[in-house]
Amino acid sequence: EIEMHRAGVARGERLILVDDLIATGVTAEAAVKLLRSLGAQILAACFVIDLPELGGSRRLEGLDVPVRTLVAFQGH
Secondary structure (H helix, E strand, C coil): CCCCCHHHCCCCCEEEEEEEEECCCHHHHHHHHHHHHCCCEEEEEEEEEECHHHCHHHHHHCCCCCEEEEEECCCC
16 A cells, blocks of 8 residues: 655656665556656656566556656576
């Protein structure tokens, strides 16, 4: 469950979501949906590490959120 104060984001605010790791993308997807429900525009999602085989980046790109990462680790 993800929660935030409604006053934390202004309607129409342009944001970049930043986190250390994108794996399955479930948490990042929830954050995007929460922020959008408050009227924010998500410009991109940036991560230090991507685990591409788990599909998180594809999940966010399916929500029309561009994804940028510094390092991708293939395999298990």
